[in-house]
Amino acid sequence: MSVKRALISVSDKTDVVEFSRTLQDMGVEIVSTGGTCRILNAEGVSCREVSDLTGAPEILDGRVKTLHPRIHGAILAQPNKESHVATLQKEGIETIDMVVVNLYPFEKVAAAAGSTLDEALEQIDIGGVTLLRAAAKNFENIVVVSEPSQYPLITKFLSEGDGEVPLDARRKLAVQAFASTRNYDRAIHKFLAGAADPHVDFPDFLNLEYEKTADTRYGENPHQKAAVYHTKARDREPSVVTAEQLSGKDLSYNNYMDMDAALAVVREFPEPAAAVIKHATPCGVASAPTIAKAYEKALACDPTSAFGSVIALNRSVDMELGKLIHDTRFVEVVIAPDYYRNALELMRTKKNRRLVRAYFPDLTDIHLKPERQMRSLLGGGLLVQDVDIEDVRPDELRVVTEREPTSEEMKSLLFAWRVVKHVRSNAIVLARDTETVGIGAGQMSRVDASVLAVWKAGKRVKGSVMGSDAFFPMRDAVDAAAEAGIAAIIQPGGSKGDEEVIEAANEKNIAMVFTGLRHFRH
Numbered sequence: 001m002s003v004k005r006a007l008i009s010v011s012d013k014t015d016v017v018e019f020s021r022t023l024q025d026m027g028v029e030i031v032s033t034g035g036t037c038r039i040l041n042a043e044g045v046s047c048r049e050v051s052d053l054t055g056a057p058e059i060l061d062g063r064v065k066t067l068h069p070r071i072h073g074a075i076l077a078q079p080n081k082e083s084h085v086a087t088l089q090k091e092g093i094e095t096i097d098m099v100v101v102n103l104y105p106f107e108k109v110a111a112a113a114g115s116t117l118d119e120a121l122e123q124i125d126i127g128g129v130t131l132l133r134a135a136a137k138n139f140e141n142i143v144v145v146s147e148p149s150q151y152p153l154i155t156k157f158l159s160e161g162d163g164e165v166p167l168d169a170r171r172k173l174a175v176q177a178f179a180s181t182r183n184y185d186r187a188i189h190k191f192l193a194g195a196a197d198p199h200v201d202f203p204d205f206l207n208l209e210y211e212k213t214a215d216t217r218y219g220e221n222p223h224q225k226a227a228v229y230h231t232k233a234r235d236r237e238p239s240v241v242t243a244e245q246l247s248g249k250d251l252s253y254n255n256y257m258d259m260d261a262a263l264a265v266v267r268e269f270p271e272p273a274a275a276v277i278k279h280a281t282p283c284g285v286a287s288a289p290t291i292a293k294a295y296e297k298a299l300a301c302d303p304t305s306a307f308g309s310v311i312a313l314n315r316s317v318d319m320e321l322g323k324l325i326h327d328t329r330f331v332e333v334v335i336a337p338d339y340y341r342n343a344l345e346l347m348r349t350k351k352n353r354r355l356v357r358a359y360f361p362d363l364t365d366i367h368l369k370p371e372r373q374m375r376s377l378l379g380g381g382l383l384v385q386d387v388d389i390e391d392v393r394p395d396e397l398r399v400v401t402e403r404e405p406t407s408e409e410m411k412s413l414l415f416a417w418r419v420v421k422h423v424r425s426n427a428i429v430l431a432r433d434t435e436t437v438g439i440g441a442g443q444m445s446r447v448d449a450s451v452l453a454v455w456k457a458g459k460r461v462k463g464s465v466m467g468s469d470a471f472f473p474m475r476d477a478v479d480a481a482a483e484a485g486i487a488a489i490i491q492p493g494g495s496k497g498d499e500e501v502i503e504a505a506n507e508k509n510i511a512m513v514f515t516g517l518r519h520f521r522h
Contacts, residue, residue, distance in 0.1 A: 416467030
């Protein structure tokens, strides 16, 4: 098919004059609606009004312009069907070969401060959506252009193809047009559902839209395929799916999982912080006056488990830190806000090590805010919940033992509490100052998690503090902590066995504070 006549009706006028002029120079006749046609004529581009084709004026303040059989007959007709050709000839309908439409800015108007329901309703495009769907349906005979970014591609096809656009390209343009109308309807549905009942936390229908970022190297195992997708909502946040890979092999499914877990940990801290992650769980976390010192302390928590780890940092990687990481055995991935040039050049010499840059200069510039977390754990469904961003302040803690924590112990307790939120339950974190010394993760018994953390800490356990993601149902974990030399414990409280647990802590001269908040992570 050759493009001889184009219908242009656009809300976003970006580059439409230049595009229309190019079409005109190629011999394409242009038909347009009132506003667009006036702009084109004013710029010297010859344009026919849609009303010339329909014989009917625009009515209802522009609500009805292109909804007419002479327009949609011209778009939907199939030239290989004799009956269609005969109908066009009988009704005197002139065919249309290209439809160029973008829609009213509903989302922008609906999201604007002070926007009313009536103003939003007026931005629900009817004719434009109908034109796009009609043209996309008949892509074998029609070229559909749904956004200004496609203009250069169309121009290239027409100039190189003697006025024709290849069928494969027309099919892809149709897919993009249907994506545009789908997203448009979803935005309208979401807005109207919220306007009908703004107090509903979880709507009856969950509208999700993802765009593929990349194929991963493989899934959880090499025989599994996988890909990573991103949402528009994440584009303005530090995120592993919108981060830039600077060096190394392609990322795998597990790399993305570990990077996401690691990034969540270091964003907890306003001061320089580092996290060493294995299997989506910290094996070492620390904060310090410098990012290099934070990494050094985080790695020291469990250097054996750190083999093949993902490292996250909330400050740029300088040369001092770059040398430390470069000398660390087998680091899978490093993710940071940025890298000093000399540090990046050094670290790139290990070709397989993946270096990833999150886009923000300081990851703590963007504070965690309420949002939804989704997990596709259920066959045929999703689990959706609020993201766990709750934290406690020192004045919200309740000291329940006869001995109060010292100021240094309290500092360590609050640090342990921030870290334990990111450890798989049952979770125990042992900390001294602002560094972890032992972590027990993912155990079926809280006592086992305590024993594992103590074993990981070794000699450094004495004088450390313990953080637990959930309450102690009985005193056994406290007894184990006392035997190891732990000085203080932070836990949610709320168990039927609280009295027994507190009594055990008093017997062992352990300070204990309750947060009233649980941090399970499954």
